[in-house]
Amino acid sequence: MSKVRVCVDVMGGDEEPQVVLDGIDAALAADTELEVLAVGPAELVEPFAASRDRVEALVAPDVITMEDDPIKAVMTKRKSSIVIACRAVKKGTAQGFFSAGATGAITAAATAYVTPFRYEADGKREPIRPCITTAVPNRAGGLTVLCDMGANPDVEVEDMVRFGQMGAVYSQLVCGVAHPRVGLLSNGTEDTKGSHFTKACFPAMRDAVPGFVGNCEGTDLLAGTVDVVVTDGFAGNVALKATEGAAKMIMSELKGALLSSLSGKIAALLIKSKLSALKEKLSGDAVGGAILLGLKGVVLIGHGATSVEAVKNGTLATARAIRAGLVEKVAGSMDGLVE
Amino acid sequence: MSKVRVCVDVMGGDEEPQVVLDGIDAALAADTELEVLAVGPAELVEPFAASRDRVEALVAPDVITMEDDPIKAVMTKRKSSIVIACRAVKKGTAQGFFSAGATGAITAAATAYVTPFRYEADGKREPIRPCITTAVPNRAGGLTVLCDMGANPDVEVEDMVRFGQMGAVYSQLVCGVAHPRVGLLSNGTEDTKGSHFTKACFPAMRDAVPGFVGNCEGTDLLAGTVDVVVTDGFAGNVALKATEGAAKMIMSELKGALLSSLSGKIAALLIKSKLSALKEKLSGDAVGGAILLGLKGVVLIGHGATSVEAVKNGTLATARAIRAGLVEKVAGSMDGLVE
Numbered sequence: 001m002s003k004v005r006v007c008v009d010v011m012g013g014d015e016e017p018q019v020v021l022d023g024i025d026a027a028l029a030a031d032t033e034l035e036v037l038a039v040g041p042a043e044l045v046e047p048f049a050a051s052r053d054r055v056e057a058l059v060a061p062d063v064i065t066m067e068d069d070p071i072k073a074v075m076t077k078r079k080s081s082i083v084i085a086c087r088a089v090k091k092g093t094a095q096g097f098f099s100a101g102a103t104g105a106i107t108a109a110a111t112a113y114v115t116p117f118r119y120e121a122d123g124k125r126e127p128i129r130p131c132i133t134t135a136v137p138n139r140a141g142g143l144t145v146l147c148d149m150g151a152n153p154d155v156e157v158e159d160m161v162r163f164g165q166m167g168a169v170y171s172q173l174v175c176g177v178a179h180p181r182v183g184l185l186s187n188g189t190e191d192t193k194g195s196h197f198t199k200a201c202f203p204a205m206r207d208a209v210p211g212f213v214g215n216c217e218g219t220d221l222l223a224g225t226v227d228v229v230v231t232d233g234f235a236g237n238v239a240l241k242a243t244e245g246a247a248k249m250i251m252s253e254l255k256g257a258l259l260s261s262l263s264g265k266i267a268a269l270l271i272k273s274k275l276s277a278l279k280e281k282l283s284g285d286a287v288g289g290a291i292l293l294g295l296k297g298v299v300l301i302g303h304g305a306t307s308v309e310a311v312k313n314g315t316l317a318t319a320r321a322i323r324a325g326l327v328e329k330v331a332g333s334m335d336g337l338v339e
Numbered sequence: 340m341s342k343v344r345v346c347v348d349v350m351g352g353d354e355e356p357q358v359v360l361d362g363i364d365a366a367l368a369a370d371t372e373l374e375v376l377a378v379g380p381a382e383l384v385e386p387f388a389a390s391r392d393r394v395e396a397l398v399a400p401d402v403i404t405m406e407d408d409p410i411k412a413v414m415t416k417r418k419s420s421i422v423i424a425c426r427a428v429k430k431g432t433a434q435g436f437f438s439a440g441a442t443g444a445i446t447a448a449a450t451a452y453v454t455p456f457r458y459e460a461d462g463k464r465e466p467i468r469p470c471i472t473t474a475v476p477n478r479a480g481g482l483t484v485l486c487d488m489g490a491n492p493d494v495e496v497e498d499m500v501r502f503g504q505m506g507a508v509y510s511q512l513v514c515g516v517a518h519p520r521v522g523l524l525s526n527g528t529e530d531t532k533g534s535h536f537t538k539a540c541f542p543a544m545r546d547a548v549p550g551f552v553g554n555c556e557g558t559d560l561l562a563g564t565v566d567v568v569v570t571d572g573f574a575g576n577v578a579l580k581a582t583e584g585a586a587k588m589i590m591s592e593l594k595g596a597l598l599s600s601l602s603g604k605i606a607a608l609l610i611k612s613k614l615s616a617l618k619e620k621l622s623g624d625a626v627g628g629a630i631l632l633g634l635k636g637v638v639l640i641g642h643g644a645t646s647v648e649a650v651k652n653g654t655l656a657t658a659r660a661i662r663a664g665l666v667e668k669v670a671g672s673m674d675g676l677v678e
Binding site: 138139150153154185186187188193194195196198217218219220221222223231232233234235237238239240241242243244245246247248249250251252253254257258266267268270271274275278 | 559592
């Protein structure tokens, strides 16, 4: 394995920073070629870095919280861990960034500072629209990629084409699918189904997205019938949140049913660990977190309810994406990029 | 209870017509003031009606199948059970119609023949857009209404306002919620979240929909945090199908986990009946099926994988909606209707 350097946000997540620091230690133990740039307040990152060979401190006195308005916070809290980390990736001080902080703020800071690839339109260089991508385990035992999962509630046809192209590369490099089947999320699988918008996307994706298999529907997200589900961030968010809601409902119904009898209580113990493992996998932990595709650097977002294991996995996943050349291969999947 | 007459589609559903006939018998036994107009081929409905006091036959030689193109089938198969039934409701031969046939065809036929209420715009009378509505059980032990669940992938702001008004009446009359909380499905609960379209709907719904509580998200569909979830048919379909997919995934994971050990096999038996009951409830069986709101008659759609119990429940639910005056009260919830 080659040496890589990942910037990790010590202030990301709902837990104490110590959880993140322990997660970094676990990642360093698992990957001996990994170096970490720990970003956060001096009193945390400096002593942590001083006592470790493969850690450097990057001091960031400010913190962006889950309550902050994302855009405003990125503009005003220039010394926050998220902004400073994104600038470090841009400068090349680190090749990737992992944070379990606020998704909106990380997306805004990464778009502003890590910056998206650009294409030329009418003589001007325009940034492509990055998308937040995750992979969820499916019933066929594989992983299904969902892009966009919430960054962009309103998109254009050409954005959806790029989401499909980028999602396919992610499926190949991260989920190990040689020839990903890419589906367009719709309200039915027939070619004639869809909104005006998805009907406009259909022929454009058919022409430009390798492995395009046509429309898919909400059930396909976890079925293993397609490898990549392409949608705008509005429907993507609805699909993910509905999945989460169904999981909660079923688990609460099961709990009620099981705890009402002694034999049921025994059954509950038997399935408890299975259920919580599944719950974690469904929230994106299977691949370490959500990734921003289309940027000139690897930026991975863990979910806020974090743990030592989740920080370790997210940091290692960031390192793997860097080593796999994800950024370059994603850029190579799209026509007409100028930088 | 008052006498009501419900038209039931003998050819609806994936099962043998005998399942529907048995379901009608079960409904007649449960509701002694119910009369049924059984619509289907003469050789089925005539002998069935001849041997029963409260059944009349309505002969329909044609059948619209799940494979037919809905609009085309309704236009060409004028002697199909679905078209003939909708015309019977329009004429008043029956006050409502229950079918487990093809949703698209029933929606098309009901819109064409039962017809929606109208409003006046620029001196012309325009039909309002009906919506397909269902109710799913929520974690709070109640029922959450979802409208639209798939009929209209592209809608206008005024359609969404009416969906909210109609959904609230449905929640009151069918789910027994005195003051329904109506949410707008979005990609987050904050007021600022949404697509351009839902952001345009927000103020219009706030002004015109009683009980409007702002944005809700996919998790709210089953959480019991709102009583009515309003959305276009595209996102509504995505939400419902994602819910269905999650249920399938969790059940298959549980099965795998449980069947791998003897104690697990015992646990599987314990939760099996609970799981299948929940699966049925999530597919709309809790209220007998999906209903078309905004039409001048009660039209209820059961799902295709039907059973004697489902036909019985759907027929009884249709009768209850008629007795509750659902059609008139739905019309009364909207301003500016002219007929």
